[in-house]
Amino acid sequence: MAKYLLLKHYRGAPSAVNNIPMDRWTPEEITAHMKYMNDFAARLEKTGEFVDAQALAPEGTFVQYDGEGRPPVTDGPFAETKDLIAGWMVIDVDSYERAVELAGELSAAPGAGGKPIHEWLELRPFLTAMPTITE
Template sequence: MAKYLLLKHYRGAPAAVNDVPMEQWTPEEVSAHVRYMREFAARLEATGEFVDGQALAPEGTFVRYDGEGRPPVTDGPFAETKDLIAGWMVIDVDSYERAVELAGELSAAPGAGGKPIHEWLELRPFYAAPPTITE
């Protein structure tokens, strides 16, 4: 088994997928989307392929070490950016091909009008072994 991170990206228009911003979806469309995501995760949980997942709020903060002892903090990322990470899911599957299959299925979650949103998913494998630390 190999673990993969699926990063859910919304690209293009601000916080939009399939050319319709999520804030313009009807409550029923939002509910259908959330239900699809939950059912997808539940199905993978039943097969032992689901590890964890979470949606992310559009607002955030950037932090980095500044060498002065107090890290600077700036606003961002913003929902208006060209590429926003909207959430993530960790899966544990038998092959890369299975990971691609599941990513494609997740990309088809329903959006406005019940149509698949075709969102971008970044598929990233976990290291098979932790990096070696030498002193």
């Protein structure tokens, strides 16, 4: 088994399919989207492939140590781009191919009009421990 992080990118622009930004969805469309996400997670819990998931607030801050003890704070989470990490899910699957399959399925969550939003998902494997060399 290998763990993967699925980062859910909300691009802030209309989706490629329905041209309606998420902030203009109806309450029913938001409910349908959330139900899809919850049902997806529940199905993966049953197969043992679900580890955790969280949605993130749109607000954020960048902090970086400045070498003098005062961490500068910058508006974020992505001041120079329209991308926003809307949330994440961790899965534990048998193969990279299975991770790609699940990411594609999650990307098809419904949006406005019930059409798949084709959400951008970043698939990142967890770094595993480097092998120890003994001589």
